[in-house]
Amino acid sequence: MYDRNVCEAHALRVREHILAMSTDGGCFTGASLSCADLLVYLYSSYLNVRPDNLSDPDRDILLLSKGHDVPALYGTFAELGILEPGRLANHLDCNDHIYWHPNRAVPGVEFHSGSLGHLLSVGMGMALSIRLEQRQSRIVVILGDGELNEGSIWEACQVAHSLHLDNLLAIVDRNWFQANMPTEELSPLEPLDEKFRAFGWNVLRVDGHDFDALHSVLPDLPLRNGVPTVLIADTMRGKGVPSIEARADRWFCNFSHDEVRQLTEELHGTSSATLVSPTLTVR
């Protein structure tokens, strides 16, 4: 059941979790913040995934192909009861499986990732299997915009269309940055809609931070018209924390505890753009 206020409350806490994981070794903070709203909406209001049905063959499946935004996924899991929240404190502890990319050993993770350009084709295999099983489950694959540099994405787009995988929904977290560069300065992606459309896909575009906008399009997706669907969600790297919004140098961040405290204040609106420290590790 969609409730905008509930989504916003969850999203705020997910962003707190992301900031908490951005210290003591750090994480890919900017890329995680950009897709926090998307993941909160999908798990709270779209996917039929609950803590008690994680192995139900009729569940929907979400794959995080841009795996480095996994803090947003784990934060969402913690908020929705899929993952025990205390485990987030195990980030980067070899005794758990919580690290910079998703691991299937963590409840709710459907497939591991890390290397870009893989999970669209893995999702296609699942989508094909689900069609043969005559189930109604939907496959959602979250792609990064930088990830679209990988040729395997476009190879998979071609094959997904040829196989009429209309139970497949790709969502591009279009935050306009890749690791160290704005996407359009490195290898321009626009007009991105036309590229996917040329591959025969249904293409929709939405503001990826506006829950009402997400709720106005997603319940009808993927369109079951014989071809796969892509939703391009325009987002902002670092969304919600002014000091790290839309900055090329804030992809991977390893903040001090004090900096995390400042950034959390920014997140809550009790201060703005306070962080001037350049103490960032860019990977």
Next chain:
Amino acid sequence: MNRYELLLRDRCAIDPRIMILTAENRGHMRSVPPLLGDRFVDVGIAEQTMIGMAAGLAARGRVVVVHALAAFLTLRAFEFIRDDVAIPNLPVIMVGMVPGVLSDGNGPTHQAIDDVGLMRAMPNVGVFCPADEEEFVEGMAELFDNPRPCYVRYIGSQAAYRREHRTTLQRGIVLSDERECCPDVALLTYGAMVPHVLEAVQQLEQTGVSVRVVHLPMIDPLDETVIIEALHDAAVTVVVEDHLIRSGLYSVVCEIAIRHRIHASLHPIGLPTWFAAGRLPQVLRMNGLDGASIAHRVTAILNDEATIQPTTNGE
């Protein structure tokens, strides 16, 4: 219908989990697509997508055979095999067409002569190199019985040797009739080289050389016992393979010898680099891999060994 097609047809009929994927290489299984319907998928010339999809299908509980040109399957899709099949240990059986010398006229781009080394390098992935169609089909049947990630060098040729025991995927097979406990030479080989090695043995035995031949259809996991016995028993051990020397069975046997502290006279007959393209008999001859060449090269190795005298201190 060849035996591969019959096997796929029969297995798919009894096991609804099985799916067949190809990257536009259906030449060896033309009768299969109409029989299997939706359970046969040709993705087109897209090896990476094929492997990713195979992993996704396997993650849903299916057993997937992928069939593609060995060079492109192992190299183009290498990282997809490692990330999406090997790491999650999913039951994807990867059949590589025209491996080794069998790509004869295609030139170096198509030569899978590093495939065994590449696939063996990955944890969880088996490497199966049958000698003929019968062994291929028997091994595939075993893989269907106990599905796991495995790379298979496809071969469709007639019987390479007389079968005494049914193949198992775990065991090295001693092919020679030679019962002598300490042969002059042990020849370790696999796959398409088996008939050529057996031809070489006939010539060597005519000159009075005693030979033990060991065929190792599984390179990984490998039957180390039969190799250690050969290294201990034979005066000289020669590894014969249609693969790069630098990463193939010869390298593996060297590892074993060192790990077990076996001081052995151990020699490679394999490919130092990509081979000149041409028809298979000439490829074999020019690269010293046909029966007569193998016999000649083994004889030369034995002669060299015989002329090496131990040095004495102070001389």
